[in-house]
Amino acid sequence: MNEKISSILKTVEKPGRYSGGEYGAILKDKNAVKARFAFCFPDTYEIGMSNLGMRILYGCLNKEPDIWCERVFAPWVDMQEKMRTFDVPLWAHESGDPVKDFDIVGITLQYEMCYTTVLRVLQLSKIPLLAADRGEEDPIIVGGGPCAYNPEPVADFFDCFSIGEGEDNLVEFTKLYIRMKEEGRYTREAFLHEAAATIKGIYVPSLYDVSYNDDGTIAAITPKFDDVPKQVEKCIIADMDQAYFPENVVMPYIEAVHDRIMLEVYRGCIRGCRFCQAGMIYRPVREKSHEVLNKQARCLYDNTGYEEISLTSLSISDYTELEPLTRELLEWTDPNMVSLSLPSLRVDSFSRELMDRIASVRTSSLTFAPEAGTQRLRDVINKNVREEDLMRAVNVAFSGGKTNVKLYFMNGLPTETSEDIEGIATLAQRVVHEYYQNKERPKGCSPQVTISVSCFIPKPFTPFQWEAQDTMEMLKEKQEYLREKVTDRKVRYTHHDARVSHIEAVLARGNRKLGKALLLAAEEGFCFDAWDEFFDYDKWLSVFERTGIDPAFFANRQMGLDEVLPWDVIDCGVSKEFFKRERARAYAEATTPNCREKCAGCGANRLGGVRTCCPSGGAEK
Amino acid sequence: MKNNDVKFTLPMLAEPRTVRLRFRKVDNLQYISHLDLQRTFNRVLVRAGLPLWYTKGFNPHIKMVFGMPLPVGSESECEMLDIRIEREMSEAEIKERLNRELTDELLVLDVYVPSEKFTAIAYAEYEYTIVTTGADAALAEQVEKALVGGNLTVTKKSKSGEKEISLSEYIHSAEVTFDAGVIAIRAKLSAAEGKYISPEALITALRRETGILTGDPTSEHYRILRCRALLADAQTEFR
Numbered sequence: 038m039n040e041k042i043s044s045i046l047k048t049v050e051k052p053g054r055y056s057g058g059e060y061g062a063i064l065k066d067k068n069a070v071k072a073r074f075a076f077c078f079p080d081t082y083e084i085g086m087s088n089l090g091m092r093i094l095y096g097c098l099n100k101e102p103d104i105w106c107e108r109v110f111a112p113w114v115d116m117q118e119k120m121r122t123f124d125v126p127l128w129a130h131e132s133g134d135p136v137k138d139f140d141i142v143g144i145t146l147q148y149e150m151c152y153t154t155v156l157r158v159l160q161l162s163k164i165p166l167l168a169a170d171r172g173e174e175d176p177i178i179v180g181g182g183p184c185a186y187n188p189e190p191v192a193d194f195f196d197c198f199s200i201g202e203g204e205d206n207l208v209e210f211t212k213l214y215i216r217m218k219e220e221g222r223y224t225r226e227a228f229l230h231e232a233a234a235t236i237k238g239i240y241v242p243s244l245y246d247v248s249y250n251d252d253g254t255i256a257a258i259t260p261k262f263d264d265v266p267k268q269v270e271k272c273i274i275a276d277m278d279q280a281y282f283p284e285n286v287v288m289p290y291i292e293a294v295h296d297r298i299m300l301e302v303y304r305g306c307i308r309g310c311r312f313c314q315a316g317m318i319y320r321p322v323r324e325k326s327h328e329v330l331n332k333q334a335r336c337l338y339d340n341t342g343y344e345e346i347s348l349t350s351l352s353i354s355d356y357t358e359l360e361p362l363t364r365e366l367l368e369w370t371d372p373n374m375v376s377l378s379l380p381s382l383r384v385d386s387f388s389r390e391l392m393d394r395i396a397s398v399r400t401s402s403l404t405f406a407p408e409a410g411t412q413r414l415r416d417v418i419n420k421n422v423r424e425e426d427l428m429r430a431v432n433v434a435f436s437g438g439k440t441n442v443k444l445y446f447m448n449g450l451p452t453e454t455s456e457d458i459e460g461i462a463t464l465a466q467r468v469v470h471e472y473y474q475n476k477e478r479p480k481g482c483s484p485q486v487t488i489s490v491s492c493f494i495p496k497p498f499t500p501f502q503w504e505a506q507d508t509m510e511m512l513k514e515k516q517e518y519l520r521e522k523v524t525d526r527k528v529r530y531t532h533h534d535a536r537v538s539h540i541e542a543v544l545a546r547g548n549r550k551l552g553k554a555l556l557l558a559a560e561e562g563f564c565f566d567a568w569d570e571f572f573d574y575d576k577w578l579s580v581f582e583r584t585g586i587d588p589a590f591f592a593n594r595q596m597g598l599d600e601v602l603p604w605d606v607i608d609c610g611v612s613k614e615f616f617k618r619e620r621a622r623a624y625a626e627a628t629t630p631n632c633r634e635k636c637a638g639c640g641a642n643r644l645g646g647v648r649t650c651c652p653s654g655g656a657e658k
Numbered sequence: 659m660k661n662n663d664v665k666f667t668l669p670m671l672a673e674p675r676t677v678r679l680r681f682r683k684v685d686n687l688q689y690i691s692h693l694d695l696q697r698t699f700n701r702v703l704v705r706a707g708l709p710l711w712y713t714k715g716f717n718p719h720i721k722m723v724f725g726m727p728l729p730v731g732s733e734s735e736c737e738m739l740d741i742r743i744e745r746e747m748s749e750a751e752i753k754e755r756l757n758r759e760l761t762d763e764l765l766v767l768d769v770y771v772p773s774e775k776f777t778a779i780a781y782a783e784y785e786y787t788i789v790t791t792g793a794d795a796a797l798a799e800q801v802e803k804a805l806v807g808g809n810l811t812v813t814k815k816s817k818s819g820e821k822e823i824s825l826s827e828y829i830h831s832a833e834v835t836f837d838a839g840v841i842a843i844r845a846k847l848s849a850a851e852g853k854y855i856s857p858e859a860l861i862t863a864l865r866r867e868t869g870i871l872t873g874d875p876t877s878e879h880y881r882i883l884r885c886r887a888l889l890a891d892a893q894t895e896f897r
Contacts, residue, residue: 046689
């Protein structure tokens with residue numbers, strides 16, 4: 038940390054966000070490495086340090102002797118102001134060196150609402166916002182993470198994107214950079230072209246022409262060169278037992294949002310909920326074996342001293358070896374006073390035995406996600422959860438001494454009617470009723486059922502990717518309707534801000550034309566839009582209006598099944614045909630069995646994978 | 659790969675033993691708050707594999723008692739923490755195990771079985787190094803005059819509101835030197851329970867009284883280092 042920053046640190050909120058010096062942080066001699074990689078999480082330190090992906094890739098890049106990867110976070114607004122006043126450019130966490138001096142800057146895109154913060158990070162780093170304006174001395178800006186599956190809205194600001202799992206991909210990418218520098222044939226243009234042509238999963242937006250129809254839809258996305266792939270296929274790590282695993286982790290001094298051991302149990306999801314992007318883009322399912330997981334957990338505990346282990350995956354109870362894994366873990370976690378937590382419980386597999394094993398026993402609350410209020414709508418979204426399952430699960434919870442249950446729902450799902458909305462209130466009421474019917478319930482306590490309702494956002498690479506989002510008026514009306522239907526004070530009703538969901542939908546399904554709106558937003562000082570206190574809906578509308586963007590075109594329009602979608606340039610492994618079939622089944626109110634019961638032929642099995650439930654070989658196009 | 663279960667094989671003590679750690683908290687670590695430091699030590703003690711004693715309640719936890727408070731933005735070579743162990747482990751081994759889990763900026767300097775309680779601390783000795791615009795011998799002299807025999811005041815916030823207090827009665831002694839553009843202060847400040855004064859208060863008061871450190875923060879800076887904890891005679895080092 039240089040002295041210029043040290044005085045400023047004494048005047049800002051939570052200086053521990055910036056000071057660094059953590060145990061486990063990796064320091065290298067900058068003159069002894071061949072490439073310096075700045076890995077940026079475009080939000081605060083506390084949020085960034087909770088991200089498992091960043092920790093994995095940090096370790097992955099640093100295991101290479103020629104590469105030094107450092108972390109970069111978005112400074113909070115008080116620090117940003119000091120940086121502007123005293124002309125301090127954004128620095129990397131480990132060395133304190135300016136981000137601008139790095140070879141490659143990787144930015145992870147975990148949620149759409151971080152886009153304005155991404156641009157602020159570039160501004161603070163004094164790196165030109167537009168890829169087209171960058172010169173040979175500027176770093177290469179590479180994006181990744183779930184939002185990179187539709188990179189088009191931010192395509193103008195990135196030199197390239199790494200699609201899919203980056204463990205091997207980013208190392209290969211950086212090694213190509215080193216090689217071309219060493220061989221003296223590096224120019225930005227030559228490097229980006231060669232990366233796109235030779236490395237799987239690298240998408241370079243400037244190498245594609247996008248043409249439009251008169252109605253504003255896309256006519257074609259065409260590579261400018263023959264050796265650039267028409268569609269960029271995502272990367273996966275085939276064998277999760279062999280995947281790079283960070284044994285030594287950086288220990289934040291200040292409290293991260295998720296400050297515990299995050300043990301990644303498997304990737305992908307067998308369920309196929311039709312609104313869920315994560316359930317599709319991380320396919321195929323690939324499990325780690327329980328032996329490997331137990332060893333990795335033990336190693337992490339010995340190296341961190343954390344008091345909690347969280348088994349993270351999209352739906353942890355679907356892990357085939359959950360029983361042996363928790364049994365083996367408990368053998369040593371119990372005597373060491375370490376607790377286990379399972380963040381993603383499904384009601385159909387929730388049992389007393391499972392509850393007794395997990396840490397949430399200490400709290401009085403449990404969370405489930407039925408997502409919709411009626412069986413009909415749950416079938417439409419393929420949630421495959423029945424009301425009986427939920428009632429059984431809450432009874433297990435009540436018998437086990439819980440009084441609080443939190444239920445997640447969504448408003449605005451395709452085909453939703455007033456009956457479905459009323460169903461949310463009815464379901465919550467029934468949970469209250471079950472509590473009083475349960476003879477083993479905690480004595481002398483009254484239950485609290487919280488229903489938290491978000492707004493449906495059609496996301497790329499889901500069966501609902503073509504659907505129109507409800508208009509703001511409709512969403513507000515539905516929220517009001519539900520409020521009227523909730524009459525019991527034991528039911529607490531909260532809902533998301535429909536305005537945020539609307540902007541998120543625009544950014545999620547946008548195309549390259551959004552670039553100019555985001556550029557204007559950056560010029561007008563937008564930042565931290567994922568934070569309620571900074572999100573300003575009217576300002577967003579104004580920015581769209583002044584750049585000729587109709588937000589409804591992206592959010593509220595039913596897209597054509599044969600339309601060229603902005604994200605068609607990316608291949609997530611799951612076929613468009615599968616999405617169309619699933620969409621048709623949704624409208625027929627037909628469910629699809631989970632991957633383990635019966636293969637639905639999504640196509641992701643052609644990507645390979647070990648310890649998966651997919652039929653092997655390229656089954657379907 | 660290490661495995662910290664080794665601690666379960668050590669002989670049990672008849673009674674839990676209190677062990678005192680004296681540690682350094684310098685450079686980047688000065689920006690870590692007390693609460694964050696507590697959480698950090700909780701994990702450091704665990705991953706060092708110490709045979710820790712846990713409280714016997716509904717929610718068992720490690721017992722940790724820290725010495726004097728240290729404000730964020732001040733450094734120290736004499737922070738103290740009392741922990742309890744329930745199995746036999748030598749002080750030397752405790753120190754070695756802990757330092758494997760720490761960086762130089764937060765290093766354990768000494769481990770011993772304490773003979774005195776933290777309440778015996780009466781004073782703390784600090785070193786201030788100040789780089790400020792217009793620093794010269796005359797300004798250093800002005801600083802010394804303000805500290806010794808001057809009438810420095812600071813605003814102290816308490817539950818009953820803000821009040822002006824005289825800093826002078828918290829200053830046991832102070833020496834000021836000027837060398838190579840740096841104003842250095844060595845001061846012994848009151849640190850007894852109920853009479854503790856934050857070392858930062860001295861900077862705040864001097865800033866108001868002498869105008870030091872009121873310029874561009876990117877060219878001015880200062881460092882506060884707590885060097886020793888002292889007993890009531892203001893001479894003998896507290897251990």
